[in-house]
Amino acid sequence: MAAKEDLAERACKLFAGPIDFLKSAPGLQFLPDPTVPEIAFAGRSNVGKSSLLNALANRKTLARTSNTPGRTQELNFFEIGKPLQIRLVDMPGYGFAEAPKDMVKRWRFLINDYLRGRQVLKRALVLVDSRHGLKPVDHEVMDMLDAAAVSYHLVMTKADKVKATELATILAKTVVEAAKHPAAHPDIFTTSSETGSGIAELRTAILEATE
Numbered sequence: 408m409a410a411k412e413d414l415a416e417r418a419c420k421l422f423a424g425p426i427d428f429l430k431s432a433p434g435l436q437f438l439p440d441p442t443v444p445e446i447a448f449a450g451r452s453n454v455g456k457s458s459l460l461n462a463l464a465n466r467k468t469l470a471r472t473s474n475t476p477g478r479t480q481e482l483n484f485f486e487i488g489k490p491l492q493i494r495l496v497d498m499p500g501y502g503f504a505e506a507p508k509d510m511v512k513r514w515r516f517l518i519n520d521y522l523r524g525r526q527v528l529k530r531a532l533v534l535v536d537s538r539h540g541l542k543p544v545d546h547e548v549m550d551m552l553d554a555a556a557v558s559y560h561l562v563m564t565k566a567d568k569v570k571a572t573e574l575a576t577i578l579a580k581t582v583v584e585a586a587k588h589p590a591a592h593p594d595i596f597t598t599s600s601e602t603g604s605g606i607a608e609l610r611t612a613i614l615e616a617t618e
């Protein structure tokens with residue numbers, strides 16, 4: 408228990424300290440040297456990924472919100488801590504209905520290459536809109552993570568947008584579906600970037616995954 412409290416406190420301090428954008432990597436040759444543990448963020452376009460990154464970092468504009476869906480095909484790296492302790496990796500959003508086929512293909516190659524070759528990648532967070540639950544395209548990404556043996560947490564976003572009873576129903580269904588994926592961690596986080604609920608818990612989980 409004391410260790411858990413200590414972890415939460417250290418996570419709180421870490422995320423209150425320096426957090427900076429490092430670079431955008433459009434291909435594997437542009438990745439930073441693998442010297443620091445990484446946590447990757449994945450999710451359908453508009454799921455609230457940029458907002459969540461900003462909420463975690465307690466900044467308004469660290470990650471750009473509402474990117475044109477399907478446009479960015481880059482891995483964006485953010486650095487936390489001085490001395491540097493963790494890199495957060497913002498993966499391009501997916502599941503954009505009108506995305507051209509070759510763009511989807513490029514996305515797959517980039518993500519697969521990154522997931523399979525990155526030893527410093529300690530965990531992925533797969534963001535799921537609390538109103539909608541898991542979609543087929545989320546399962547595809549979860550399959551990719553399973554195949555690459557990258558352990559991941561599901562993170563429900565925009566929890567403030569649904570009633571508690573609805574949220575409980577969607578969450579229960581998500582737990583059942585997640586159990587079918589070998590690399591999915593049983594702990595699912597529920598967050599709101601709007602109210603800040605679940606953000607501290609997620610910071611703690613991020614730190615824990617890197618230690």
Ligand code: GDP
Pocket residue numbers: 450451452453454455456457458459471472473474500564565566567568598599600601602
């Ligand atoms: P991204 O495309 O996944 O990066 O999604 P954004 O972070 O740009 O969010 C998409 C939209 O959802 C924006 O209009 C955000 O203001 C809104 N949004 C994101 N997170 C939340 C949240 O926790 N609560 C509410 N109510 N709206 C949110």
